[in-house]
Amino acid sequence: MTRLPPPLDLSASVPDLVRELARHLGATTFVGLCVDLLGGADRSEHLDALPYLTGHDWAPGSPVTDPMSWDDYWVRTWGARGLLHVWADTASSAVVAGLVDEHWRPTEMCLKVTARHEVAGAAEAAAALAAHDLPRVRVQALRALGAVGDTEHVEVVRDALTDPAPAVRRAAARAVESLVVRLDLSPQASIELMSP
Known part of the structure; x- marks a missing residue:
């Protein structure tokens, strides 16, 4: 992935940050990123994108970069939340799979995505x-x-x-x-x- 600039305003709402990220990446790449995160991608491979999806600073040493402080289920949740705001039907199977996540947070977010976008299956x-x-x-x-x-x-x-x-x-x-x-x-x- 191309190195991303930092968000224009990290204090902006997450929906605004998500849409900014989608403008940087293009909708198809953005949805692919969210699907990867929802599927359990390693957060360290997406540090440039995560400030947009979370509203948190991901500078080295930040607690949000540490899986002990922010468990991996958060990364899956953030991926699903991105799909809440920028959607493509190509993400449907990932959202359906997220409905049986081992943790309730990604599951709940996938339910929200399902309700908003009428996810088939x-x-x-x-x-x-x-x-x-x-x-x-x-x-x-x-x-x-x-x-x-x-x-x-x-x-x-x-x-x-x-x-x-x-x-x-x-x-x-x-x-x-x-x-x-x-x-x-x-x-x-x-x-x-x-x-x-």
């Missing part, structure tokens, strides 16, 4: 994640199902209407509304779906 993993231990992951799983779920996922969403976590119940209600519209469900099916 992600519905089954999202349905499984609707039962995750962490409510915040369940919320994102339901958002993803609202975007990409099909008729076989309706019951999963319906079951979440009685989740103990209020945020999950709210996400389930919004997912129901999305599924009703997306799947063109009948008025009677809509009523039944909203009844926990």
Whole structure:
């Protein structure tokens, strides 16, 4: 990769930094970089790009360069977060694979990417994640199902209407509304779906 200049303003928002990086690299190369990071690429090979993806200074000796301070799951999460802001369908399989990451942070970010970009092939993993231990992951799983779920996922969403976590119940209600519209469900099916 060509050596990158530092960000114009490291204090800018991450979405702005990500778009700046995509302008430097071009969209195709940018997406390839994010896919590599999501797949577990070595952070040391991408030190020029990581300030744009993180909003952190990656100067030698910075804690963010140290895997003991910032575990490798962060690198995978940052790769997924880049795809949240600059997308190409070529990243779909990497995002679907990220939905079964061993750590919840990359998984949660891949769910966000799925919901925003309607990632094909992600519905089954999202349905499984609707039962995750962490409510915040369940919320994102339901958002993803609202975007990409099909008729076989309706019951999963319906079951979440009685989740103990209020945020999950709210996400389930919004997912129901999305599924009703997306799947063109009948008025009677809509009523039944909203009844926990």
